[in-house]
Amino acid sequence: MKKIVLTMLIMTGLLCAESYTKADRIKDMHKMAGGMKLIQNGFLYRCPEHSCLIDGAERILGVVKTLETQEMKDFLPEDQKYAYKFGQKSARMIELYAKDLIDSAKSNNMDDALEDYNQILRQCASCHLRLRK
Numbered sequence: 001m002k003k004i005v006l007t008m009l010i011m012t013g014l015l016c017a018e019s020y021t022k023a024d025r026i027k028d029m030h031k032m033a034g035g036m037k038l039i040q041n042g043f044l045y046r047c048p049e050h051s052c053l054i055d056g057a058e059r060i061l062g063v064v065k066t067l068e069t070q071e072m073k074d075f076l077p078e079d080q081k082y083a084y085k086f087g088q089k090s091a092r093m094i095e096l097y098a099k100d101l102i103d104s105a106k107s108n109n110m111d112d113a114l115e116d117y118n119q120i121l122r123q124c125a126s127c128h129l130r131l132r133k
Contacts, residue, residue, distance in 0.1 A: 020070045028063045032124070035059030039101070039117050043110070050105035053113055057098040057105075060120065064095045076131060083131055090127040094120050 035056040042052030068091060072084040101116035 022075070025070075025075060028066055032060050032063045035063070036117075036121065036124070039120075042105075043114060043117070050108070050113075053105040054102050057101045060098045061095060064091050064098070067091050080131060087127055087131060090123045093123045097123070 038052050038056030072087045073081050076084060097116045097119040101113050104113035104116060
């Protein structure tokens with residue numbers, strides 16, 4: 001009896017769970033763009049202790065963590081379903097560069113931080129150019 005009740009509770013939870021919609025994805029992309037803007041402002045205006053760089057990279061990392069839990073195939077057009085691995089790789093690379101940007105900013109190495117920013121931007125643009133129509 002306990003197993004049946006537990007199974008029913010789990011199924012109810014799964015059915016009631018919010019699905020990740022196109023609007024959610026767009027909102028997350030806006031958060032990433034906001035993080036990129038914050039990083040850029042950090043380079044141009046020199047926030048105290050590079051807080052803009054770190055905050056922007058942390059925003060990006062938060063979105064990447066959300067994207068990792070989603071099935072990317074669901075958002076691709078039928079003729080590009082095969083390209084979900086490309087999107088996953090881009091997300092991993094963005095995560096890597098964002099973490100490195102944080103480390104570079106904390107160690108006051110602005111040349112490396114700028115290179116990390118450029119690499120994040122490159123990964124974003126590459127994914128959008130390939131997967132968006």
